[in-house]
Every structure is written in C-alpha cells, then in structure tokens.
Amino acid sequence: MTAPETNQPHKTHELAKTYDPRDVEGRWYPWWVEQGLFEGKDDPARSREPFCIVIPPPNVTGSLHCGHALFATIQDVYTRQARMAGKNTLWLPGVDHAGIATQVVVERLLKREGTDRHALGREKFLERVWKWKEQSGGTIDDQLKVLGSSCDWRRHRFTMDPHMSRAVREAFVRLYQEGLIYRAERLVNWSVGGQTVLSDLEVDSNEEDGELFEFAYEVADAMGESIVVATTRPETMLGDTAVAVHPDDPRYQHLIGRQLKHPFVDRRIPVIADSILVDPKFGTGAVKVTPAHDFNDFATGKRHQLPMVNIMNKDGTLNDNAGEFRGMERFAARKAVKRRLEELGFVKGSKKHRLAVPRCQRTNTVVEPLLSEQWYVKADVLAKPAIEAVQSGKTVIVPEEWTKTYMHWMTNIQDWCISRQLWWGHQIPAWYCGDCRHVTVSRDDAKACEVCKSTNIVQDDDVLDTWFSSGLWPFATLGWPDENAPALKTFYPTTIMETGFDILFFWVARMMMMGIHFMGDVPFRKIYLHGMVTDEKGDKMSKVKGNVIDPLDVVYGIELEPLVSKIKDGGATDAALKTARNTYPEGIPAYGADALRWTLSTYPPQQRKIPLSIKRIEGGRFLCNKLWNATRFALPMLGVVGARGVAHESEGNEHDKIAQADLDAPPAPQTLADRWILSRLSATAAAVQQGIDEFRLDDSTSALYRFFWNELCDWYLELVKPVLSPREGAPKVDADAARVTRATLARSLEATLRLMHPFIPFVSEELWQKLPKPSDRPGSIVTAPWPTPGARDEAAERDMAALQGAIGAVRTIRTEHEISPAASVHVRLCTDNAELRALLQREEIAIRTLAKVDPLEIVGSGTRPAGFATSSAGEIEVQVLLKGLVDAAHETARIERELKRIDKDLQGMEKKLSQPAFTEKAPPEVVAEARARLDELKTARARLEAGRGLIDELKG
C-alpha cells in the first residue's frame, strides 16, 4: 500500500518550522479508510483475539459537542491500541433515533411552516422525519471522522434500520411471551409538552419557588365547622376524593369519618385517617387526597378504596369532571380556583414554599401525574442476573465507586414504562381485536386476531421508548436475532462499554439486562464511565451561558466575530457574550484534533467533571509541535535529506544515512546515552501500557509526555548532537559509535511515535511516514506493532542520574551568579569514587557541551582551589571558578540561602533519627534511607561552609 503522494517516506519534503495541524489532519483519514485499516474481520473461530467497542450512539439530531469528543477520544485510544497490539479490532459506529428529541425538532420545523403533525397525518409525518434524518443524520459521523475516530464505517448502524427494527420486535415478542412485558393502568409521568408518557428517568426534578396555599373544606351538615388543607397545586382539589389526617392527631379526632362538602363539584368527600401519608407536624396536619393526580395520593387511594377522579385532558386542559373550570388550561385553572375560593371565603393563607417541580427533560414543561394504560417491562426479573454479573466480576465497572450506585439502583428497580405516545420510533407490535378484544403480539404485522381470526384489528398507536432499542445495541448491531451471525460470534461479548456516567441507568443497566437475557452472557467485560465535560471553571456548558466550546472550533480555529455571533445564536445573554469576548479576544486558533485528543486524554477518570480549557488544549498543541520539531531535527541526522530545507544542507552539514540493516536489527547500545534512552523507553512503554490497562489514560499520557519532553528532547537529543552532528573543530567521534547512536535514535523516536499514535493519530502518522524504519513495518502506523516494554538498564539509569546531577549543579551555579550563557566556565568535578570519576571522564563531551564547560577537571575530593564556588550533586562535589566572573556579595547571599534550606531539612532529619521509637520500630530500609539522607545533607552543608572562604578569595 502506498501512502498519499506528499507523504512518501524518505522523499524530499520540507517540514515547516512550526507544526500546522491544518496541513496534516484531514489528509490521512480518507486514506486510512480506503486501505481498510479500520475494518474488523468476522472470525467466528476467534483465531485472533477479538476487541470490540460499540459506540454509544449519538442522537441523529446531534452535532458534535465536547462529550462526544471525549468519548470518541477515549474509545479511539483503546481501539487503536488494540489494533496495534494485533487484536481483531472493531469499533462499531452508529446513531440513535432519539424518539422525543427528534420528534420535537421536526415538529418545530413544521410549526414554522404553519402546520403540525396531526394535519400531516402519521405516514406523511414519518416521511418528513426520515427526510430530515437523511439530511442531517450524517453530520455527527463526519465530525467523528474529523477527530480521527477509527470506526468500521461499513458496519454503521441506525436504531431504526430494518435489521434493528426486526431485533426490537423479536425482543418485544419474546419478553411478552415470557410474561415480562405487560400492560397496566397506572399513574404515569405525563409530558404535556411532548404529549407522551415518560419514564422516571426522563423527568428532572429541581427545586423551584412555589406557594403553599391553604384553604378550608366545610364539614357537611355541620354549620360552620371546617378543616384546613394545604396544597401546592390548588387546581387538583377538583379531583379530591378525601382529606386525610393522622389517626393520632387530637385536633381532628372528631372529624374522622365525617363528610366534607366540595365547593365546586357535587361530591361529598370523607375525612380519613392515614398514618403513612400524613405528617401531623407539616402544614395544617390535614392533607387533601387526589388519587388520580398525585403519586402518594394514588397509593393512599388504593389503601382506602377511594374513587379516582381524573380532571385533566392530555393536553393539560381540564375535563368535564372539573365542573365550572372545564376547558381551562391547568395553570389558568389554578388561578381561577384560587380566585373562586377567595370569593367564597375559604382561603386560609399562603406561604412561599420551595418544592421539587418535575419537568420533562426534552420540552422543559411541567410533568403531570396522569392515570393511563401503558406497557411495562417487569424489571426485577431482568435485574437479578445483571446484579450478579457485576457482583461476580463478569462485568467490571470502572471507576469502581460506580458499582455501588449501579447496585443500589438495580436492587430498587421499578418496572419500566416502555410505551411512548410518539410517532417517531418502533411502533409497538400489538394489535387489538375490535371483536373479541384480544391483544395479538406478533413479530410480523398481524393480519387477523390470533384468537377469533377477526380482521377487525388495529395496531397500538404508541412507539417504544428509544432506550428499549438502545438496550439491544451491543448484540443487535452485531446481527442478533440471528444467533449465528458471524459478527455476533466474533465480537460478543464486547470488550469495553465506554460512556458518560449520566446514562448508567438509562442505557448501561438496560443493556446489561437485555444482553444477559437474550444472549446468555454479559454484553461487555468492562464498563468505563467518564465524567461530564464542563468549562474551565467547572460550570456546565450551556448555550445560554455562552461557555460552550465547540470541538470543531478547537480543531479548525475560529475568528472572534464568527465565534461571538455563533454564541449569540445559541441564545447567550449579553453578559455571557462579554465574557466570551474577554476569554477569547483573538478568537480560537486552530489547535487540531490531535491537540484536543491529547488534552482530553490527560484528565483522570475518577473526576466527575472534566474542566476543559483552551489553555490546556494549547498545551496539547505545544506537544504536537515539539514532536514535529524533534523529528524535523532528527531526520537529517538519520540521513533523510531535505527535512529542514535546502539551506541547511548548503551549510555543508552532511550526515551519513542510516543503514537499513541497522534498522532491521538494531545494534546493541554502547554509550551511556543510548543505553539510558532505551531503558527509559522500556519504562515508558510499561507505564503507558499500565495506564491503558487500568483505565488511567492520564497516567499513560503523563508518562509519555515526561519521557518525550524531559528525557528524549531535553537530554537525549542534546547528548546526541555532539555525536551525530559535531560542531566544526569538535573532537572526532568514533564512526561505529555514531552508527549505533544513529540506529538508537531512529529506534527510540519510532517507538515513541507508535506509543503516541493512539492519542495523536494524525501527527504521529505524518512523522512516522518520514522516518527511516525497519523493513517489516506495514504501510501505516495504524497497524504498526504496539511497543512492548524491553529490559531496563538500572546501571545506565543510575549513571545518567549522576551525570544529570553534575550538569544541573553547574547550570544552577551559572544562573545564580548570572554568568552569561555564552561564557565557558572552568569546572572541577571532585569525588573519591573512582567509578564515578571514570564515568564523568567518559561523558566529558556531554558535560562540556550541556553545561558549557571549559576547562573541565575530574579529580579526587579534598581540595578547593581559590576562587571556586562549590555545590554538591550526590557524591560529586561541583566546583565552578567564579573569580573574575562574579562579585562576592552574590555568592554570600547564595550560600546563606542554601545553608538556611539545608539546615531546615537537616534538623528535621536529625530529630527523626534521634528518636529511638523511630530507629527501633520503623522498617530498617526506611531508617537506612533516612541515615543516608542525613549524611548527604551533612556533606552538602560542610561544602557550603567551606565555600564561605570563597568570599574573601573573590574579594582578593
């Protein structure tokens, strides 16, 4: 396979000085797809280990937001890593039909056209929704591609596809036949705005200001006597069928069993005693009971066999049972009832009251408890094995603390109302017989009643809750109900379900129940729940607040004015607009998908909030730029011509080309730097792997970052410079050593790119293509082998630490004394450790180069010639000649500062060691460590004391 023309490896292609994601991203994705790199292979025999993630399907209504960017990043990291590790990898994409959300959107469009769905009729309306879906349904998929999501697009699924619809019917019919789906008349959550029933989970209750309104019922046949009740919804009194008091409440004993006179409707209502409903300390201690419009009252009504009087139509207006208030809208009726009660003199008071108001998630209208007949799934039966699966560890929830929440919800699970009075969705496969009233439930469209064979049947108007079909997602997308479907056999159970914790119940729990029930095995081995993306201050992103970060703006960049008008269109307040202007005075630069992905990978998973900030994304781009430049720097040293442009070559700085044989079978490292970087690479590969295994991508990215930036760039590349690209006149380096170093450089850089690829797929591919590499590598980094950690070289790591310490000490003295970076200094490195001296001797060039040292003496300790400042680095005493470079006052100040710091540590350590309790009871290695530290501090202190003498020398 051949990479896109401009990206041919080893071809002359100048790398820009600064990385520009817009030049790179976008070029690779089509090529990857074309090459079929993202395709999972059906392999029922499982000859290769399968890896599968099914995407949490976004709404067809949706376009990309930060939550999507987060899940896309995490899932793609896992998918790409598994693919590189050689697994048969499938990330299956798709979208969800999102019943209410979609219907609401299309109805809004119709309204703008001056019509509505009822005028259109069901069939025409559905045509319209499908049309709309065709237009906008692909948006989110395209946006996921922008982020680099390596999905197998051939297997894209939609919850309303014919196949998915077949699965839904199969599931419904089976559950019905098993008695796990039934119809019942109950009080339900009715969305007046959406004109449908909602499940408990689709209702959001938030505290709002309300009123506790008190009024009196007159006792019938007892002049003047009355009982005062309180309510937050006065209009419901029209449906009252009792007033309840506490059985032990002395105030009302005499009224229990008496009848009250309803002021507006011709009904007598009893005073009943109920200890469950009534809290005698609250309000007046007397509660009006409206069984058809309140969940508690409903239960009370059942206990006392009270009549249920429904006073409301489904559109929120009052019905004939409301007497003089019939036809009024519910909130108008509330005012009217209050006014009439006032006129009649029954109003006894009103207080402000905070109460939880239930609202429909989708339409934000107040949800009304309403009596109606709906379809339910019997949940406890399905929940039981789903609980056991988590208890036994067949499915593991990460982070672990969610397990408790899952268990709690599952064990207290309520039956699930699955019918919705919508048109957009899977119509319930139940047909009612007009003759014998039998309900026929069938996989195929029923033509006749299965009992009386009458053709006078009509299908249930309602559709199923979207989550019912989503619950089948992990297996229906793979081919179920065809139990022999190759994909199903290959990839079920899936490996990881990764999604936001907010849909643990909505979706994850239901997939668990359905998966186990229909497949006999859990739908996934791991459930990984991530937090919610917020703005940098931790506030939820909202269009009104104007703090929404659009991932695409981060990727492509956006100018200030377009950004502002975009936020404005979202409905932001003026204050929010001002904030936005201040936050992004220059708009947002193009950071690229890689930078965004990297940043999203750096947040720890147990965090509930992911405060995404532009500043952090900027950090991601800096990393990409650094990677770009490190490669740009290395390429010429590996003999790749032209990477830094013609100018560089004309300077006569020619490099030997790396031999293919050295790439295919890298020679063993010899120099300290080479041994060290390979050892650190091993450590890093292990840390990255561990982070992935433990769902700590933050650990993986931070290990990678530190390795690449603080080790590979800060030290290794610097150490390699004098070897592979010596200055004119510099000592000649052994050709064979250079050869080995060249191979090691190529090797470590290539491995770094592979380790980074799951996180930043675009730049890593771009750079990898240019890099010389072993001949057995595939054509794309996408399928290049995942690095496995090699051996560590403890000696090299220890020696390198000593070297870094010595260089660091020189550098510190240099800056503390404001010695010009251009000036060379005379340095003496003193130690009685002969091995150390030999090491320093071997690394002479490194010390001279990295600390700008000349001349350099490496000697035994004991003397300090006049004019030298001293400092220590472990066993090494570092002496730097200051005479002529600095003045005495500076040095005095520095020494006093240092002494103060050391004395503080020294005192602490001495105190610790002087306590017998510590030396006797603490583990020996801890005590030994403390002693060693104490010695070190003492030596350092002595050297500083000695350095005091320096001051006079400097004066002199």
Add this chain to the structure above:
RNA sequence: GGGCGGGUAGCUCAGCGGUAGAGCGCUAGCCUUACACGCUGGUGGCCGCAGGUUCGAAUCCUGUCCCGCCUACCA
C-alpha cells in the same frame, strides 16, 4: 431526608502511611547546531478545621465546616 464525590502551590488537578508533585501561571536570564508553540535556572503549599490511631499521617479512623452531584412523595 438519604447516598456519593470533593476541599493539596495563584489556577486546574495528580498523589492516598515513609524526604510535598504536574500542567498552566509567576519570575530571572537566554533567538545556545530542531522547536520562543522554545531553552536554562528559580519562586511558590501549617495538603479545609479539630481530635484520635501510628515510631511516622496530605495519606487511616472519628467529629466538624464548606462546595458540588445524584436521589427522595413532605401535602
């Protein structure tokens, strides 16, 4: 009312029984053979508060105060 999570450097957060960490910020100096989206050095913390366990506690326990989120029928 119940449950859960959190309070560590100016900001955002790691660490969760043995010398306080990162990124960003701040600061001094540098355009040093890739990178100023950079390099080198530095500054900065009674680890919410009070007790207890321990030789030793940011880390474990108890209490307490804040701040979030979820959940619940106070009419």
